[in-house]
Amino acid sequence: MNENSTILVIEDDKYISHFIDLSLTKEGYRVIVAESGSEGMFMFSSYHPSIVLLDLGLPDRDGVDILRELRTFSDVPILVVSARGQESEKIEALDLGANDYVTKPFYMGELMARIRVAERAAARVNSQNAESIFKRDWLTVDYEKRKVLVDDQEIHLTPTEYKTLLLLIANKGKVLTHNYIIQKIWGTGYGDSKSVRVFMASLRRKIEKDTTHPRFILTEVGVGYRFSDL
Secondary structure (H helix, E strand, O other), X not given: OOOOOEEEEEOOOHHHHHHHHHHHHHOOOEEEEEOOHHHHHHHHHHHOOOXXXXXXXXXXXXXXXXXXXXXXOOOOOEEEEEOOOOHHHHXXXXXXXXXXXXXXXXXXXXXXXXXXXXXXHHHHHHHHOXXXXXXXXXXXXXXXXXXXXXXXXXXXXXXXXXXXXXXHHHOOOOEEEHHHHHHHHOOOOOOOHHHHXXXXXXXXXXXXXXXXXXXXXXXXXXXXXXXXXX
């Protein structure tokens, strides 16, 4: 954990924000709390936080609008923490650029784990482009040579499978919705959820040693996929 990390909590429920504040401060984070969307945007500009914890049910503005506005100018990790647990609402938030979604009520241990994942992802942003080789356990990706190896043996991926793997690796630890993957791989108006599932199944057969217990490509049921950050 980066002890200099500042976390902005945009939450109007004082009990929850106080609980989060105490827990994160105990872990060494600097915590800034905003009780409305407008106050949250002001504090974001003033304090430049490392991570944002965003409630969707704010008194003055819908948290979805805050998320949409933040993503127009910032890539800071945003974790939605909301009582809205509908699958469609989770997908909308993730499609708009949220890094993760935690449904209330939640365990603080789970929230802390999600924060650590977001921190690791953010720490890699600047170094990701400089990497020429990605290696995790038995999987190796040589970006310069466009080669993928399993146990040091080169495997063949189709152009779409290779592009999909790079997208997943570039967003390690982040949930990618079906729609997001479709837009990035096929473009708007092409592909569907079934196509995504087919390509993910094919990719798993090539890089996973046990497709029933995947090491790398994890399924977020009803939402999309996540490349393991562990």
